[in-house]
Amino acid sequence: MQAATERDTGGLPAEPVGVWDLSAACALGISERREVMVGFFAEEPGSLAGVLGLGRALVDFFSWEISSGRLADGGGSPWWSAVNGYLVMDLAAAGRLTGRDMPIPRSLESAVDKLLEDGSWPAADAWVMYVQAAPAVAQRRLWMAHDASIGGAALKAASLLGEEGSEEQGFIELVLRFLEQTSASCQPTASGLLGSLVRRWYPGSYPITASQLARIRADALRLARSSEGRW
Secondary structure, eight states, X not given: OHHHHOOOOTTSOOOXXXXXXXXXXXXXXXXXXXXXXXXXXXXXXXXSSSSSGGGHHHHHHHHHHHHTTSEETTEEOHHHHHHHHHHHHHHXXXXXXXXXXXXXXXHHHHXXXXXXXXXXXXXXXXXXXXXXXXXXXXXXXXXXXXXXXXXXXXXXTGGGGGGSOHHHHHHXXXXXXXXXXXXXXXXXXXXSHHHHHHHHHSOXXXXXXXXXXXXXXXXXXXXXXXXXXXX
């Protein structure tokens, strides 16, 4: 599925496939994932709007992944678990690079330190650029960093797509396409708007059904044809 494996990485080279152990990305517990994501944006909101600032939409999406069953301790989706796990690792590494006082789960500490010593980590570097960005460009820097993380993660998790059903694979392709559009238009992420759209559009259960996928595709087509339509 091309859309799930060839994505923009925000102008930065994606990490080579295999840099991270897929099993480690999938094995992160919900509490560990939440600790890093909330901790990173609480420390680096990039905005004065709310506790999480520009990270609000990312944490809202993470909450949907949990509530829909795509992320679950001891279960859930292999692909979604891996992609989110890689994002969490990138944020943890960026926190370590910037020397910020943010929590890093003990299970990640040695791995993050080792990989930072071994060589470059483009996605983590992109998040560092977000941390260092002036307020006027912080929103664009956030999307560039997010593109780098998800682009690299989708490449490294590509082998797990075959473990998803055909409908879920089709849904993943749509989600990545919507994400590209949202990033390209630099949609604001400090409010709850994107999170509310996700909860309204995306299925509340895993895996997606054929009828749910057909509805989302129909809605996306109507939106694309609308003169005012924008994700």
